Amino acid sequence: MNDLTSAENIDYSCFPDERGHFGIYGGRFVSETLISALDELAAIYGRLKDDPKFQEEFDKDMAHYVGRPSPLYHAERWSREVGGAQIYLKREDLNHTGAHKVNNTIGQALLAKYSGKKRVIAETGAGQHGVASATVATRLGLECEVFMGEEDIRRQSLNVYRMKLLGAKVTSVTSGTKTLKDAMNEAMRDWVTNVDDTFYIIGTVAGPHPYPELVRDFQSIIGREARKQCLDQTGKLPDVLVACVGGGSNAIGLFHPFLNDETVKMVGVEAGGDGVETGRHAAPLNDGIPGVLHGGRTYLMEDENGQIIDTHSVSAGLDYPGVGPEHSWLKDLGRVDYVAVTDEEALSAFRELTLVEGIMPALESSHALAYAKKIAKDMSPDKTLVVNLSGRGDKDILTMADIDGITV
């Protein structure tokens, strides 16, 4: 299947290849009409990524608008209670708009500006990427339309209202499963129709080339900062990195700058829903097979006829049947381990971090926390484990209240 059967001797910074392939994954599986737009995007990005002026503008926004660098926080009390490794939290929850998503939307909105496009569109599941897109769009004076599944609009009403306050148009998607994957289909349809004046801001490391590469590059600021912060605070590289994986952008952002550091172990945590064995989950890397969706080849959840199937997770941001192609490749290479935790485990990690550290994590990030706790226990206290706290839990308060049977 893959001529690269071993993770040794790979320089991870050299991927994808020029056609966007990570081994057999990635690529560009779109209809012909979009090819020229993707070529144009790849050309503009290729030119700007090494342009000092573009970088300077990006760095300036990261510092003064987003509030970076985000802290690497030693969760001492929680580490003590868990009773093993020292747990550090990379505080993406403190970013403007409340999650890592904004790192990417700032980058892509700058690309839109440099491309001279007047309108941006985005898909969103939990609404975090939609909010982050609406935020940067209104700031740059760009028209913004966000596609969101009817089901997610219901689940994430707070974020829907936030987007509207930010001047975005939120379009309800009623096809298919009425969730993130269908929102992405609809955004692609809009893009194909308005390709001349519209920039599509994809929210994760999925989609056709060059999206998985450029979203990864924008999100890699997480890992670059964490690497330096860890060296500064502990004098060594971390032993283990843990991040949740929906499409995989916060995870690849943390992992990528460490991939060539052989001693650093990495774990991506998928949404196990009711449990991987029940089939009601959103864990394609644990229980899927390679296929083609949304422009790339990657692990997918599908039936025996190749139809994409319904996913389940308490966290809307992880409720997606595919995953970024680079993760599929890293899984096959064995460089990163991919595991799953259940809704229940994630909810209990949410409550625990809230009470022990006074930090309310997003339900997505709670998946990473739940798994971190499991493995930290069995590690010695001189080891360090970094968890990507990809977002804050404010958006999930209504979901929690609902679970607790409380009307707020």
Added chain:
Amino acid sequence: MNRITQRMNALNEAGRKAFVAYIVSGDPRPSVTLETMNELVDKGVDIIELGIPFSDPMAEGKVIQSGHERALEHNVSLTSSIEVVKQFRERDNETPVVLMGYANPIERKGYQIFADMAADAGVDGVLTVDLPPEEAVDLNAELKRVGLENIFLLAPTTTPSRIRDIVSLASGFIYYVSLKGVTGAGHLDLGSVKSKLSEIRKMTELPLCVGFGIKDGASAKAVSEHGDGAVVGSVFVDRMGELANASDAEIVSAVGQLAANIRLGLDS
């Protein structure tokens, strides 16, 4: 010679344009598909494009999306659709049939198995919407091996150098997507279709069929004046949806009537 090329040559000699009709396999239910195909042929359709339903039909507008959803409710699959073609061939050994769909069901089956099954059943060509030539190398080889045509799309946004590359890989006919948009869109611009087709014509001898946004006999005739044929889809699928609760016979006859009208317009 492949049935597609035979049919295209015959039409060309007769000075007629090709009428390509798209329906979704199993829409609104599997029992109507075979009879609908026969009826389309009786009413003057030259090539049948049988849509393979997919859960995520990214290039389709609302109308055809709904057709896919109706078919999927009946668990219509790539395998069952190929089986319909096999039945169709028992009666009709001349009308070309092209399977039109998305990559994932074919990936799932495996390129080799798919190619063998399709060829065996009497399929003539395959159009995979989300498999541009760069990603189509392996499937292409399998289709060649079994003598199936690989139909590629060209779009208003396709650059001249790409057109040259794509026509060199294509066979059967070229499917020109008339507009920037999804199937069933309403903003067909005849002027731009004309100029793009003449640009493409300079680079290939292959027949050029034009699809997307063609709603009736008049628009079919208008686009095919600059090409070799017109592809009509959403109009049929829309009718299938309206008649989803009607009897098989009613659906078949309604779709046949639409086809007869379009044929009339195309030939006028």
